[in-house]
Amino acid sequence: MDSVPQSTQMMALGVLLVLSGLFSMAETAMMACNRFRLKAAARAGSRGAQRALDLLAQTDKLLGVILLFNNLINAAAATLTGVLAIDLFGEGELALGLGTIVVTFLILVFSEITPKVIGAGYANSLAPVVAFVLAPLLRLFYPVVWTVNLFVSALLKITRLQPTRQEENQTLSADELRALMTESGHFIPAAHRRILINLFELEDVTVEDVMTPRNQIEAIDLEQPLEAIQEQIATAHHGRVPVFEGDLDRVLGVLPQRRVVSALSAGELDKDEIRGLLTRPYFVPSATPLYSQLQFFQENRQRMALVVNEYGEVEGLLTLEDIIEEIVGKFTTGQPGQVDALNWTDGSVIVDGGRSLRELNAKLGLSLPLEGPKTLNGLLLEHLQDIPESGLSVRIGQVAMEILHTEDRMVRSVRIFQPQAQPE
Structure with missing residues (x-):
């Protein structure tokens, strides 16, 4: 060297x-x-x-x-x-x-x-x-x-x-995939990212979380006068309507609206013809995971199911559109006059008592408990252990609320106040 x-x-x-x-x-x-x-x-x-x-x-x-x-x-x-x-x-x-x-x-x-x-x-x-x-x-x-x-x-x-x-x-778990979607940034548009994340969450959501509650189901009682039934059919907002006799737990079948249009317009529709037009009702347990129910709909070629509890009582109604909306977001108001917008105005928002707690948490950024009742009305009744009077104020967790209107043993409207940010 x-x-x-x-x-x-x-x-x-x-x-x-x-x-x-x-x-x-x-x-x-x-x-x-x-x-x-x-x-x-x-x-x-x-x-x-x-x-x-x-x-x-x-x-x-x-x-x-x-x-x-x-x-x-x-x-x-x-x-x-x-x-x-x-x-x-x-x-x-x-x-x-x-x-x-x-x-x-x-x-x-x-x-x-x-x-x-x-x-x-x-x-x-x-x-x-x-x-x-x-x-x-x-x-x-x-x-x-x-x-x-x-x-x-x-x-x-x-x-x-x-x-x-x-x-x-190299194998990613569901949680890792969810985190990957959440942090994908500009590589995936925000709307697509929400859809993908919603798909991962379907296993954690049951049909009970997204069903239409029993008291809001549009159904036909065959014990009514024929004129009232015909008027209800003519003004129905849905393409398939459950038909019962006396009590909603006694469901006879489902009436497809398009089958009765011609008969109704000709004025030839009676109760026996209505019975003949009914299709077999499809029942599902309330605890069924939403993703599994989507597969069941596909396998059984169904678009609507009646949700029942462990005693066989009808708790609500689920449609294929409900599941699709859970994935892609709301694209219909269901019935005319129903307002779906949830926005804070002057630090508060007025909502219907039948609103889903999951929807309120998602759209308003709240942290209302989801382990028990599924609706705001149910949560208030469980929390107060009584049917409250109008004007009563209550706080559940960090969320303050004022009950505006109570009717028929239900909380109809509630003012929710926007929670204040907690100092770090």
Whole structure:
């Protein structure tokens, strides 16, 4: 080494540091890249992305070839720095100590920290590029890498620290997928993001959460006079109407509106003809998960179901449109005159007592409890253990409310006051 000029030695040291930095950058880029984005690029025909995926499928060998060259280069750089220190300052402990400090600083800055920051910041762009270099190196030095990994595998087996299989590491749970959708930012439009998140939440929602309550079901009682029944059919807001006799728990069937239009217009519709036009009612338990019910609708070719409790009593009505609205959001008001908008006005909002607690929480940012009753009226009755009078004020959690109108043993309208932000 004494015959080699110091300028050449310094140039060689610089080359070694750059090469070490390139391998550090490659390691970080390969480990930090988005594998799902690589898969999408590979399906689109990117050869670099496919090579990167092939390398990531054998992480132990990928790390083996990178660290093999990285450590060889760093060792060579340390040796060369020691030689330079002796040439400049002579032999002695001071020269060796100074050389150690210098080479440590150079490796940290130029071979480790800076390249790794660049690799992490541009991982998705760099991974397909560096794969073209790492793949041939791995094939060329495979025997050396295999030998080193043999000792590594033995050590891991002795210490019982066997890593999880690569396929399991790449599998995302439902919560991880939900978080991925939430944090997708501008890559997915907000409306599409809400739909995807709502799909994940279908398993946590039951038909009882979104059904039309029993007291709001539009149904026909055959014990009414024929004129009243005909008028109700003519003014019905829905295409399918349940028909019962005396009590809603005695459902006879479902009347498709289009079947009775011609008979009604001809004035020939009587109760016996109505019975003959009925289709078989479809019942579902109230605790059925909404996603399962969507599948049941598809398998049974149904669009409407009557929701029953454990005693067989009708609790409400669910339609296919209710499930679709739960996924994509409200797109219909159901009945003319029904107001769906929920917006704070001067720090409060007036809502119907039959409003769903889930809907109020979602649209107003509230935290009303969902474990018990499903409607605001039910929550107030359970909380007060009595039928309240108009003008009564109550606070449930952080939400203050004023009962505006009570009728027929139900809370009809409530003013909800906007909760104040809690100081941190």
